[in-house]
Amino acid sequence: MTQYITVSADDRVEARNGVIKLHGPEGFEGMRRAGRLAAEILDALAPHVVPGVSTQELDDFVYQRMLDGGAVPATLGYRGYTKSSCISINHVVCHGIPGEKTLKDGDIVNIDVTPLLDGWHGDTSRMFLVGDVAIKARKLVDVTYECLMLGLEQAKPGNHLGDIANAIQRHAESRRYSVVRDFCGHGVGRLFHDSPEVIHAGRPGTGPELRPGMFFTVEPMINIGRADVKVLDDGWTAVTRDRSLSAQFEHSIGITEDGCEIFTKSPTGRDQPPYA
Numbered sequence: 001m002t003q004y005i006t007v008s009a010d011d012r013v014e015a016r017n018g019v020i021k022l023h024g025p026e027g028f029e030g031m032r033r034a035g036r037l038a039a040e041i042l043d044a045l046a047p048h049v050v051p052g053v054s055t056q057e058l059d060d061f062v063y064q065r066m067l068d069g070g071a072v073p074a075t076l077g078y079r080g081y082t083k084s085s086c087i088s089i090n091h092v093v094c095h096g097i098p099g100e101k102t103l104k105d106g107d108i109v110n111i112d113v114t115p116l117l118d119g120w121h122g123d124t125s126r127m128f129l130v131g132d133v134a135i136k137a138r139k140l141v142d143v144t145y146e147c148l149m150l151g152l153e154q155a156k157p158g159n160h161l162g163d164i165a166n167a168i169q170r171h172a173e174s175r176r177y178s179v180v181r182d183f184c185g186h187g188v189g190r191l192f193h194d195s196p197e198v199i200h201a202g203r204p205g206t207g208p209e210l211r212p213g214m215f216f217t218v219e220p221m222i223n224i225g226r227a228d229v230k231v232l233d234d235g236w237t238a239v240t241r242d243r244s245l246s247a248q249f250e251h252s253i254g255i256t257e258d259g260c261e262i263f264t265k266s267p268t269g270r271d272q273p274p275y276a
Helices: 025-048 055-068 135-153 161-174
Strands: 004-006 020-022 086-089 092-094 108-113 115-117 124-129 185-187 194-198 215-218 221-223 229-231 238-240 246-248 251-255 260-262
Touching: 020 194, 025 055, 025 108, 025 115, 025 124, 025 251, 025 260, 055 086, 055 108, 092 108, 092 221, 092 246, 108 135, 108 246, 124 135, 124 246, 135 161, 135 215, 135 221, 135 246, 135 251, 161 194, 194 215
Parallel strands: 004 020
Antiparallel strands: 086 092, 086 108, 092 238, 108 124, 185 194, 185 215, 215 251, 221 246, 229 238, 251 260
């Protein structure tokens, strides 16, 4: 049986224990600030995601913008991870490690950032189109964004996590794409990864009930080919087994009395490419 607990911003941060936290106004304000910074960093990245740039250069940019914003990268040092962002190109599903690799014309790339600001995590990712991208890849990116937003339409009190998952799955599969099952969204707030797990394929009415004050991410990973993935020897990089293209978008949200608040929405409207 799902357990919930009401917490205040002053409560000591507890390790993940399976209990879903319900936050009050101070928590919402903390997540707004962290989420806005995360969105502003992705906004600022847009003109730099071009052919020839290295993923390390982009990661350096993210690192500096977080420091400038009064935050630190939550990923840096997390379980041994050594970078300030995850940058996943083409068939990389998630957790791509920045390095010397450079972007090429026609690539699609997901950039995932999580600034830790005043104790709150703003976790978000967007897809970027590099140069002249093929229609097939652009369509995958568009449908993945649609999956995210259709899922968020179901994020309201009285619904269940399965309602979000089913909306995502139905839309992806209606376009003959597959939904990755090996990775999921998660509770977020003062912990980077908290309860509940947020799956992206499932049946309506299943899973924990959504209640006001819940904070979590929704981050569907959609593949052109099969849903199967594998993790490379570096222990982080997840790729499609059939090397088909994959796309992902992520928002951090809070359940309100009548719907949800998207903490990581772009303040300039750059939530979906192409970015003017």
